[in-house]
Amino acid sequence: MTLNEHNLLKKYISFSLGTWFRALISFFITPITTWLINPEEFGKATMFSTVYSILLLVALLGTPNSFLRFFPQKSEEEKPVLLWSCLIPPVLLSILVSLVVFVFRSSINTFLVGTSDSKAHIILIATLITGIFQTFNLNLVRSKGRAILFSAIQVIQSLSQMGFIVLYALLVSRNFYAMLYAQLFSNVVALLLGMVFERSYWFPIKVSRKLVLEIIKYGYPFVFSGLLWWLLNWIDRLVLRLYTNFSEIGLYSAAFKIISAMNLFTTGFSTLWYPFAYEQYEKNPENQMIFKRTLDYVAFLVFSVGFLLLSFKDVIFLLLARSYRPAAAISPFLILNPVMITMAIVVARGIDFSKKTYWFIVSDGVTALLNLAGNFLLIPVFGARGAAVSTGLCFIVVFAIEAGVSKKLYPVPYDLKKVYCLVSLFVLSAALHTFSENLLLPVVSSVFGIFVTILVYKTEFLKMMSIGIDFLKSVLHRN
Structure with missing residues (x-):
């Protein structure tokens, strides 16, 4: 094991400790919500989130990417100007979007919550505007490297969201408004906190017209790739809305939210991996083994966690209210999302290194179309389980395309045979967990998957155990 690999693994373990508290909060928000709000109301809140996410993506116009790109280039005096110059385009566009939402409020409310007589459109407008400011609030803190404040x-934000849901549901009403207002309230709380600590960047307001044009020119192409990624991640809920009811959407969303706790591993790893990968490539582009070894360790971790989630899914979903227990059968294929995307973060860097990033648009576009077709084919037959199957399998396609292209552009000797062997086993086990009436066979298949993962990645397993023990000893010794 090289020094770089050892340091990277120790650094990730250290880095991830700071994120588990957030993970714990996020993980328990869903069970608490299910005990307070029934699946139908949960489904209505999910449709609100679906529309909110696409409107936020369009309104931002790629300006957060411009902010992250230009921030290191600006002096301290220029950075507040950059912040507000990035904010002006999305704020103006959000006003236009808000006018459209208000004009078509009857149709939008009916689509969102099933009735035209609703205040959902007003909350949507307010959440969109605060969401834009909150996006830049986080990006500002992140760009300044203030990890503690960022966390x-x-x-x-997570605590305020959970607290508001509980208070509204207990004191006002147990309906979808609890989740809608909670999103808006948590945006405001997080934004005010960030503004207090970084007020010198927010006030006074300064804008550069020339910089605004430069920001738009750089950022707008990211909207197209973002739309494809949105389509891949949210189309299932839109098709569910066409063929099923709000209860089915609520069950699907509950399953997705429980599994999304694993995405914290993906987020934490990507935050560490991107700068590390670029640095290694710039220092020594011929040192390809660091990328191969990283995939081996990451594959071992994500498949181990994935098979563990499969094995204990029924126990995990006991945390949810009884009316949500059927979501356990929806979750298996959704686990492929964090599993495949985390590995893709490693293997796809050859596309970045060669500066042929249009391949990401190709992979997202092809997969989004496949997911759209898969959802239209499977949801009418299997409902939410069909949506999960289609979405999960499509993330395998994302990995396959990006891994294949990246290897040609930057020929790292990744051992993809091991990966695809475990992917096949995982799909088989997920299918049993989703469709089998037998209680024992699915669990046996996923436990078998854990043993196969350890066997295939025996070296990585032993080294990870050694590093984990050393890390714990160092922590105990310090205390």
Whole structure:
């Protein structure tokens, strides 16, 4: 094991410790919500989130990417101007979007919550505007490298969201408004916190017209790739809305939210991996083994966690209210999302290194179309389980395309045979967990998957155990 690999693994373990508190909060928000709000109301809140996410993506116009790109280039005096110059385009566009939402409020409310007589459109407008400011709030703190404040804002946002849901549901009404207002309230709380600590960047307001044009020119292409990624991740809920009811959407979303706790591993790893990968490539582009070894360790971790989630899914979903227990059968294929995307983060860097990033648009576009077709084919037959199957399999396609292209552009000797062997086993086990009436066979298949993962990645397993023990010893010794 090289020094770089050892340091990277120790650094990730250290880095991830700070994110588990957020993970714990996020993980328990869903069970608490299910005990307070029934699946139908949960489904209505999900449709609100679906529309909110696409409107936010369009309104931002790629300006967060421009902010992250230009921030290191600007002096301290220029950075507040950059912040507000990035904010002006999305704020103006959000006003236009808000006018459209208000004009078509009757149709939008009916699509969102099933009735035209609703205040959902007003909450949508307010959440969109605060969401834009909150996006830049987080990006500002992130760009300044203030990790503690960054984590604190996210933790407080999660806590305020959970607290508001509980209070509204207990004191006002147990309906979808609890989740809608909670999203808006948590945006405001997190934004105010960030503004207090970084007020010198927010006030006074300064804008550069020339910089605004430069920001739009750089950022708008990201909207197209973002739309494809949105389509891949959210189309299932839109098709579910066409063929099923709000209860089915609520069950599907509950399953997705429980599994999304694993995405914290993906997020934490990507935050560490991207700068590390670029640095290694710039220092020594011929050192390809660091990328191969990283995939081996990451594959071992994500498949181990994935098979563990499969094995204990029924126990995990006991945390949810009884009316949500059927979501356990929906979750298996959704686990492929964090599993495949985390590995894709490693293997796809050859596309970045060669500066042929249009391949990401190709992979997202092809997969989004396949997911659209898969959802239209499977949802009428299997409902939410069909949506999960289609979405999960499509993330395998994302990995396959990006891995294949990346290897040609930057020929790292990844051992993809091991990966695809475990992917095949995982799909088989997920299918049993989704469709089998037998209680024992699915669990046996996923436990078998854990043993196969350890056998295939025996070296990585032993080294990870050694590093984990050393890390714990160092922590105990310090205390």
